[in-house]
Amino acid sequence: MASKGNSYLPRKLHSLLGVIPLGLFIIEHAVANYTAFEGGQEGFSKSINFLNSIPLVFWVELFVIWLPILFHGVYGLYIAYQSNVNTGRFSYGRNWAFTAQRITGVITFIFVAWHFYETRVQIMLGNVTHEELGQHMNNILSDPLTVTAYVIGVIAATFHFSNGLWAFLVSWGITIGPRAQKVSSNICMVIFVIVSALFLLSIFAFRGDEFASAAASALTSLSVG
Amino acid sequence: MAGTTTTTTAARKVKFVITRRERPDASPFTEEFEVPYRPNMNVISALMEIQRNPVKTNGEKTAPVCWESNCLEEVCGACSMVVNGKPRQACSTLIDKLEQPIRLEPMSTFPVVRDLVINRERMFKALKKVKAWIPIDGTYDLGPGPRLAESKRQWAYELSKCMTCGVCLEACPNVNDRNSFIGPAAISQVRLFNVHPTGEMNAHERLEALMEEGGIEGCGNSQNCVRSCPKGIPLTTSIAAMNRDTTKHMFKQWLGM
Numbered sequence: 001m002a003s004k005g006n007s008y009l010p011r012k013l014h015s016l017l018g019v020i021p022l023g024l025f026i027i028e029h030a031v032a033n034y035t036a037f038e039g040g041q042e043g044f045s046k047s048i049n050f051l052n053s054i055p056l057v058f059w060v061e062l063f064v065i066w067l068p069i070l071f072h073g074v075y076g077l078y079i080a081y082q083s084n085v086n087t088g089r090f091s092y093g094r095n096w097a098f099t100a101q102r103i104t105g106v107i108t109f110i111f112v113a114w115h116f117y118e119t120r121v122q123i124m125l126g127n128v129t130h131e132e133l134g135q136h137m138n139n140i141l142s143d144p145l146t147v148t149a150y151v152i153g154v155i156a157a158t159f160h161f162s163n164g165l166w167a168f169l170v171s172w173g174i175t176i177g178p179r180a181q182k183v184s185s186n187i188c189m190v191i192f193v194i195v196s197a198l199f200l201l202s203i204f205a206f207r208g209d210e211f212a213s214a215a216a217s218a219l220t221s222l223s224v225g
Numbered sequence: 226m227a228g229t230t231t232t233t234t235a236a237r238k239v240k241f242v243i244t245r246r247e248r249p250d251a252s253p254f255t256e257e258f259e260v261p262y263r264p265n266m267n268v269i270s271a272l273m274e275i276q277r278n279p280v281k282t283n284g285e286k287t288a289p290v291c292w293e294s295n296c297l298e299e300v301c302g303a304c305s306m307v308v309n310g311k312p313r314q315a316c317s318t319l320i321d322k323l324e325q326p327i328r329l330e331p332m333s334t335f336p337v338v339r340d341l342v343i344n345r346e347r348m349f350k351a352l353k354k355v356k357a358w359i360p361i362d363g364t365y366d367l368g369p370g371p372r373l374a375e376s377k378r379q380w381a382y383e384l385s386k387c388m389t390c391g392v393c394l395e396a397c398p399n400v401n402d403r404n405s406f407i408g409p410a411a412i413s414q415v416r417l418f419n420v421h422p423t424g425e426m427n428a429h430e431r432l433e434a435l436m437e438e439g440g441i442e443g444c445g446n447s448q449n450c451v452r453s454c455p456k457g458i459p460l461t462t463s464i465a466a467m468n469r470d471t472t473k474h475m476f477k478q479w480l481g482m
Contacts, residue, residue, distance in 0.1 A: 007405070011442035012475070083445055084398040089310050090449045098398060098447035167446045170461075173469020177462055 014075045015171045017068040018164045025065050026161050030195045033202035036134065040210045044134050052130060073109045080105055101163050104156040111153030138211035141203060154199040162192035237262035239271055240282070240326035243290055245340045253337075256290075257282040257326070268308060268315035268329065269294050272341075292341040299455060302390030305332055306341045312395035314455050315341075332395040348389045351411035355434040359424040371422035384417040384463065386456040393450035393460055399443050406443025407435070409450040413463035419470070432467070432474045441467055 032051065036044040054060055080102040087099050118140060122128045128136045141147050166188040169175040175184045205211070238259040246253045259282050260274045272292050279289040294304035297316045304315040307330040309323060320327070335343040361367065373381065387410055394400045394408040415431040418424035435441040441464065450460040 006436075006438050008436045008438075008440055008442045008471075008475075012472075079445070082399065082401075082404040082443075084401050086396075086398050086449070090396055090447075090452065092449065092452050094446065094448040095398070098445055101445075170446050170465050171442075171444070171468055173465055173467075173472050176465040176469060178459070181461070181465070 010075060011079075012171075014072055014079070015164075015168050017072045018161070019168045021064045022068050022072060023161050023165060026157065027195060030158075030198035030202075034198045036137075036211070037201040037205035040205070041134050045131065048130050048133060069112060073112070076105045077109060097163050097166075101160060101167070104160040104163075107153065107156035108160050111149070111157065115150075115153065134206065134211045137206040138208075141207050142212075147203065147207065150203055151200065154203065155196055158192055158195045158199065162188045162195070165191065239266065239320055241271065241275070242326045242328045243275075243340070244328075244330040245290065246331070246337050247288075247339065249336060249338055256287060258290075262320070264321075266320040268306075268318045268320070268327070269297060269304060271320060271327075272315070272329075290341065291339045293343075300388055302345075302388030305343070305345075305390045305392050305395070306330065307332055307395070312392040312453060314390065314392075317455065332391055334395045334397075334400055335391060343391070345389065345391045348391055348394065348408070348410060351407045352389070352414060354407070354437075355411050355415050355431050356427065357411065357414040357418055357431075359418060359421055360427060361423065373420070373422050377420050380459075381417055381420050383456075384413050384458060387413060387417075387458055388456065390455065392453050392455055396449035396453035398447050398449065399445045404443055405439030407439055407441070409444070409460040409464060412441055412444070412467050413458060413460050416463040416466055428470075429474065432471050435467060436471050436475065441471055444468075 032047040033044075035047040039046065051057070083098075083102055085099050087095050119128075119133070119136070122136070123130065123133075141150065166175075166181075166185050169184050170181060175181045239262050241258040241260065242255050243258065244253050244255050258275050258280075260271045263270070269292075272290055276289040279287050281287050292304065292306065292315065294316060295301040296303070299314045299317040302314070305312060306315050307313075307328075308315065308318050309328050312332050315329075329341060331337045331341045331343050333343075335345055335347070338344055361370070389410060391410075393410055397406070397408060399406045400408050412435060415435055419428040419431055444464050446461075448461050451458075451462075454460055
C-alpha cells in the first residue's frame with residue numbers, strides 16, 4: 001500500500017534506472033566511441049551505422065535513454081538537495097564517495113544536457129548529419145577548454161555510474177555483509193577505470209588528424225551523396 | 226611550605242570549550258573552562274567538576290553547564306554529545322585519550338533543549354512507527370512462543386545492544402531538515418524484531434513501515450553510522466538486509482502473494 005507522498009517507489013525507480021538502462025547505455029556509448037580510437041573514421045562510421053540500424057531507433061532512444069535520464073537526473077538533483085556534506089567531520093572513504101556521488105551527479109546532469117544539445121539536438125535540427133559526427137566531435141574538441149570540460153564530464157559520469165552501481169547493489173539488498181560490499185566496491189572501481197579509459201581514448205582519437213582531415217573528405221562525399 | 230602550595234596550584238588542568246545555549250530558541254555561544262586533572266577522568270566527571278565550581282577560565286562565574294546522563298557505563302544512551310567533532314557517549318570518553326582543548330557541543334541534528342541537553346523524541350517516534358516490539362498480549366495465555374535458533378540469537382544480540390543514543394543519526398548526512406529519513410537505528414531494530422520467531426509473525430507490518438515516506442529508501446550509503454556506533458552494531462548490514470526484505474516484500478505485494 002503506497003501511501004500519499006511516498007518516496008519509496010520513486011527512489012527505488014531512480015536506483016534501478018541508473019543501472020538499467022542508463023548504466024548499460026553508458027557502457028554502450030563508451031564502446032561505440034572507442035571504435036573511433038580502434039578503427040578511426042571507418043570504425044566509428046560503422047558503429048554509427050550499426051546503431052542507426054536498430055529498429056524503431058527513435059523510440060528506443062526516447063524510452064531507453066532520454067526519459068530515464070530525465071527522471072534520474074531531475075529526481076537525482078532533489079536527492080542531492082536533501083543531503084548534507086559532512087566529510088569534514090567524518091572523512092571516511094565511503095562518506096567521501098557519498099558526497100562525490102552527489103557532486104558528480106550534478107556535474108553529469110549539466111554535462112549530459114550540454115553534450116546532448118551539441119550532438120543529438122544538432123542532428124535533429126539538421127545542422128549535422130550522422131556521417132559528419134566524427135568531424136563534428138573533432139571541431140568541438142579542438143578547443144582546449146572544451147576538452148577539459150569533456151574530460152571532467154566523462155570522468156564524473158563514469159564515477160557516478162560505477163559508484164551508483166555499488167549503491168544499487170546495496171539498495172536492492174544484493175550485497176549485504178561488509179565483505180560483499182568490499183568486493184563489489186573493488187569491482188565497481190575497476191569498471192570506473194575501464195569505462196573512463198574507453199571514453200578518454202576516444203576523446204583523444206577525435207582530436208587526432210584523421211578526424212580533422214577525414215572530415216573534409218567526408219563532407220565533400222556526403223554533400224554529393 | 227610555599228613550595229607545596231605552588232605545586233598544587235600548578236597542577237595539570239584540562240581545558241574545555243563548551244557550546245552552550247540558554248533556551249531551545251536562543252543562539253549558541255561558547256564558554257571556556259579549566260578543570261583540575263584527575264587520573265582516569267571522563268567527560269562526565271569533568272562536567273561534574275564544572276557543576277561544582279561553575280567558573281570560566283577568565284575567572285567569571287557562570288551558570289553550571291547542563292547535560293544529560295544516567296548509567297555512566299555506556300548502556301543508556303543519554304549522554305550522547307559531540308566531543309572534538311565526533312558524536313559519542315560522554316561517559317565512556319576518557320580525557321586521557323582526547324586532544325585539548327576538548328570541544329563539547331550538543332548533537333545539533335536533534336532539537337537542543339539547553340547547553341548539551343538534546344531531545345531524542347524523534348527516535349522513540351521512529352521505534353513506534355516501525356513497531357519495534359513483540360506483541361505477546363492476548364485475552365488468554367498464549368503459551369510459550371517458538372525458540373530462536375542460537376545461530377541467529379548471536380547476531381540478534383548484537384542488534385539488541387542499541388540504546389537509542391542518536392549517534393548514528395548525528396553522523397548520517399541524510400538525517401536533516403530537508404530529509405524525512407528515519408535514520409539507521411530504527412531500521413536495525415526492524416531486523417532485530419523480524420528475526421525473533423514471535424516478532425516474525427508481524428514482520429510485514431514493520432517492513433511496510435520502512436516502505437513509507439521517510440523510510441529505508443532515505444539511506445544514501447555513506448556508512449558513517451556503522452563507523453560511529455558506540456556499541457559496534459553492524460548498522461549497514463542491517464540496512465542492506467532490510468533493503469533485501471523490503472524489495473522482496475514489494476514484489477510480493479505487486480504479485481498479490
